Amino acid sequence: MISVRKVYDTYSSLVGGMLSLIAPVRAARFRFGRDLYRSYLSGSISGPDQNFRPRLRSADAEVKSASKLTSARCRDQYRNNSLISGGIERICNNVVRTGIYPQFLFRDNAGKFDRKTNTSWEKMFRRWSIYCDSTGHDSYGAMQTIGLRHMWFDGQYLIHRVYDDSLPGIVPLRLELIECSQLDALVDGILSNGNTARKGVEYDDNGRPLFYHILDHHPGDYIGYGSYGQSRRIPATEIIHVWERDMISQYSGISWLSAVVLEGYRMDEFRHITQDTARAQAIFAYFLKSSIPGFNLGAGLPAGGQTTPFTPASTGAAADSPLSLNSTVIQNLPSGTEVQSFAPTSPGDNYEPFVKDSQRWQSAGLGMSFEAYANNYTDASYASSRSGSLEERLSYQGQQQFLEEKVNRRVIGWFVEAAWLAWMNPMPMPGYARDPLRYHEMAAGQMPGWTWVDPNNDAKAAEKRIELVIGTHTDENAQRGLVFSDTVETQLEEEEQLIKLFEMRNKRLKLQESTNGPTKSATN
Numbered sequence: 001m002i003s004v005r006k007v008y009d010t011y012s013s014l015v016g017g018m019l020s021l022i023a024p025v026r027a028a029r030f031r032f033g034r035d036l037y038r039s040y041l042s043g044s045i046s047g048p049d050q051n052f053r054p055r056l057r058s059a060d061a062e063v064k065s066a067s068k069l070t071s072a073r074c075r076d077q078y079r080n081n082s083l084i085s086g087g088i089e090r091i092c093n094n095v096v097r098t099g100i101y102p103q104f105l106f107r108d109n110a111g112k113f114d115r116k117t118n119t120s121w122e123k124m125f126r127r128w129s130i131y132c133d134s135t136g137h138d139s140y141g142a143m144q145t146i147g148l149r150h151m152w153f154d155g156q157y158l159i160h161r162v163y164d165d166s167l168p169g170i171v172p173l174r175l176e177l178i179e180c181s182q183l184d185a186l187v188d189g190i191l192s193n194g195n196t197a198r199k200g201v202e203y204d205d206n207g208r209p210l211f212y213h214i215l216d217h218h219p220g221d222y223i224g225y226g227s228y229g230q231s232r233r234i235p236a237t238e239i240i241h242v243w244e245r246d247m248i249s250q251y252s253g254i255s256w257l258s259a260v261v262l263e264g265y266r267m268d269e270f271r272h273i274t275q276d277t278a279r280a281q282a283i284f285a286y287f288l289k290s291s292i293p294g295f296n297l298g299a300g301l302p303a304g305g306q307t308t309p310f311t312p313a314s315t316g317a318a319a320d321s322p323l324s325l326n327s328t329v330i331q332n333l334p335s336g337t338e339v340q341s342f343a344p345t346s347p348g349d350n351y352e353p354f355v356k357d358s359q360r361w362q363s364a365g366l367g368m369s370f371e372a373y374a375n376n377y378t379d380a381s382y383a384s385s386r387s388g389s390l391e392e393r394l395s396y397q398g399q400q401q402f403l404e405e406k407v408n409r410r411v412i413g414w415f416v417e418a419a420w421l422a423w424m425n426p427m428p429m430p431g432y433a434r435d436p437l438r439y440h441e442m443a444a445g446q447m448p449g450w451t452w453v454d455p456n457n458d459a460k461a462a463e464k465r466i467e468l469v470i471g472t473h474t475d476e477n478a479q480r481g482l483v484f485s486d487t488v489e490t491q492l493e494e495e496e497q498l499i500k501l502f503e504m505r506n507k508r509l510k511l512q513e514s515t516n517g518p519t520k521s522a523t524n
Contacts, residue, residue, distance in 0.1 A: 058249040058250075059246065059247035059248070059249040059250035060198060060249055060250055060251045060252065062254075063250060063251075063252055063253070063254050064198075064199060066254070066258075067154075067155070067252070067254055067255075070254060070255050070258050070261070071153055071154045071155075071181075071255055073261045073262075073265065074152065074153045074154075074255045074257040074258070074261050075153050076265075077257070077261050077264050077265055077268075078149075078152070078153060078257075080268075081264050081265070081268045083264065083268070083359070083362070083373070083374070084257070084260070084261075084264045084362070086375070087362075087363075087366050087368060087373050088149060088152050088366075090368070090372065090373075091148070091152070091366065091367075091368070091396070091399070092145045092148050092149060094392075094393075094396045094448075094450070095148060095396050095399045095400050095403070095448075096141060096144045096145045096148055096403070096448065097141075097448040097481075098141050098448065099129070099139070099140055099141020099142075099144055099448075100141075100144060100400065100403060100404065100408055100445045100446065100447055100448065101122075101125065101126065101129065101140070101141075101445070101446055102121075102122070102125060102408065102412050102443040102444065102445055102446070103118075103122065103443065103444055103445070103446045103483060104117075104118040104121040104122055104125075104442060104443045105118065105442050105443060105444060106118050106121065106427065106442045114427070115485065117426055117427045120426035120427075121426055121443075124171065124419065124424070124426065125171075125412075125415060127169075127170065128140075128170055128171045128173070128415065129141070131167055131170050131174075132173070132174060132175050133174070133175060133177075134162055134164070134174040134175060134176040135176075140175075140411075143175060143177060144403060144407065146177060147159075147177065147242060147403075147407065148399065148403065150179065151242070151243075151244070151253070151256055151402075152255065152256045152257050153255055153257070154179065154180055154181075154253070154255055155243060155244070155252075155253030155254040155255045155256060155258075156180045156241065156242060156243035156252055156253035157177060157178065157179060157180055157242050158177070158178040158179075158180060158182075158183075158212065158214070158239055158240065158241055158242070159175055159176070159177060159178070159239065159240040159242065159407070159410075159411070160175070160176040160177075160178055160214075160234065160238060160239055161173060161174070161175060161176075161238055161239075161240075161414050162174045162175075162176055163418070165422070171415060171418050171419045171422060171424055172418055172422050173414055173415055173418035175411070178214060179218060180252070180253075181218055181219060181220060182214050182215045182217070182218055182219070183199055183200030183201065183212065183213065183214060183215070184200040184213040184214065184215050184231035185199050185200055186200075187199075187200050187202070187213040187231065188200070195210060197213070198251045198252070199251075199252060200212065200213045200214070200231070201213070201241070201251065201252070202233075203251070207251075208236075209236040209239075209241065210235070210236055211233045211234060211235055211236060212233075212234045212236060212239045212241070213231040213232070213233055213234075214231055214232050214234055215229040215230070215231050216229050216230055216231070216232065217229050240406070240407065240410045240411070242406050242407055243406075244256075244402065244406075257365075257366075259365045260361075260362050260365035260366060263358060263361055263362055263365070264362055266358075267355065267358040267359070267362070270354075270355075271355065274346060274347045274351060277346045277347075278346045278347055281345075281346055356370075356374070356376075359373060359374040359376075367392070367395030367396075367398075368392055368395065369385075369388030369389065369391065369392050370388070371384075371385060371388055372388070372389075372392060386454065393450060397447070400445075400447045400448075403445075404444075404445040404447070408445045409440070409443075409445075412440060412443045413436070413437075413440035416436075416439055416440055416443075417436060417440075420432055420436075420439075446478070446481070446483060447478070447481065448481045449478065449479050449480035449481030449482065450479070450480070450481070451480070452480075462476045472484075
């Protein structure tokens with residue numbers, strides 16, 4: 001490396017010197033560029049990393065070549081790797097739980113919060129959420145959980161809206177979940193109409209989706225339907241394509257497990273191989289060793305079992321040793337034969353540190369703490385557990401915000417539109433046909449919250465934030481998955497009920513006193 005560096009510097013000096021005689025500015029730029037290139041070791045094509053030369057392609061080209069195999073591997077690991085399966089389910093429980101439902105924010109003509117109208121919208125949405133699945137199988141919260149799982153498996157999924165007015169009193173909007181494997185991959189490239197299609201999605205010149213070409217059945221279904229299938233050309237206004245763009249040149253998603261799946265698979269294989277090795281080693285308890293030729297000593301002697309007297313064979317024949325020994329029998333062995341015990345060494349002392357190191361890498365890829373991912377709190381202190389839980393919640397909140405932006409806001413818009421078309425809106429909506437987005441934006445998702453890690457200290461901290469005007473009651477309620485206005489109304493109702501209870505108790509005591517004389521409670 002030193003000789004190469006000297007050659008590089010000498011060449012740069014000679015060329016730079018010759019250029020300086022003709023064009024000093026050009027020479028300065030040349031030297032600056034050479035020094036700048038040399039300063040990036042990641043751009044070096046020599047040394048131990050010289051074979052690390054990945055291709056520089058568009059993000060969509062990378063996704064297209066890797067998405068199918070990556071999704072298949074991630075699905076396999078979710079089904080068969082208990083660690084990854086448990087990690088994804090823990091994520092879904094924290095991110096979605098019972099569901100992310102809207103909190104409507106309509107205001108009256110005076111600009112004040114219209115509590116009555118918003119409550120009506122929320123009740124109507126809650127009732128619709130029970131029947132929103134086009135198959136009739138899942139609620140809205142369950143569909144959110146399924147969608148989040150597919151983000152970890154496939155990195156994308158589709159929501160198709162259909163209309164069904166068969167249930168009176170229910171907003172006639174239904175949601176059909178579709179796996180992205182049903183996108184017609186044959187619709188790809190420049191189409192006859194001049195539009196560009198990428199893996200079944202048709203785009204305009206600005207990169208906005210126009211149509212989705214969706215197969216009538218899953219191409220990997222065990223029922224083949226006799227062919228690859230026919231695709232429907234569905235307008236993009238009827239589809240929500242849920243995916244996350246990591247790079248500018250990307251048009252579809254990739255599994256969120258892509259950076260973890262191989263680590264999880266290799267570690268799971270290593271664990272199974274180690275178990276099989278330890279079991280195989282444990283089968284052989286003893287071995288016989290003989291220096292006399294002609295004796296067939298067998299493969300080994302497991303402790304316990306039937307004993308057979310050892311008899312030397314005639315000249316020229318092999319003699320078989322006993323295959324088992326009872327614990328209460330003393331067996332005579334021929335001269336030159338000894339019993340050697342076998343002490344298994346697998347998995348060894350390095351097994352647990354190696355497994356824990358892999359689990360730490362995997363937990364980092366899933367945005368979880370090691371303790372939560374591995375379900376291992378043996379070495380965790382209170383401070384580390386608290387810090388890990390708080391950091392972990394930031395990852396959950398990021399996924400909640402993703403669902404809110406990519407799914408809930410679009411679904412709420414569809415819901416408001418369907419209610420308006422069915423004349424089921426609880427309030428007049430003037431100008432909706434002209435500007436529907438103004439009404440679609442009058443809602444925000446109410447995220448599931450979490451209980452306090454340290455209730456006593458966390459309660460004091462919340463009280464202090466409100467006192468210093470750096471937090472509000474609304475914010476504190478939202479962090480626990482509660483709505484401040486609902487909490488206040490519930491407390492008011494409870495206070496009214498307690499007042500009524502107190503009044504009824506006093507009436508009962510007075511009645512008892514007038515009938516039977518002073519009661520013990522009244523006297524005290």
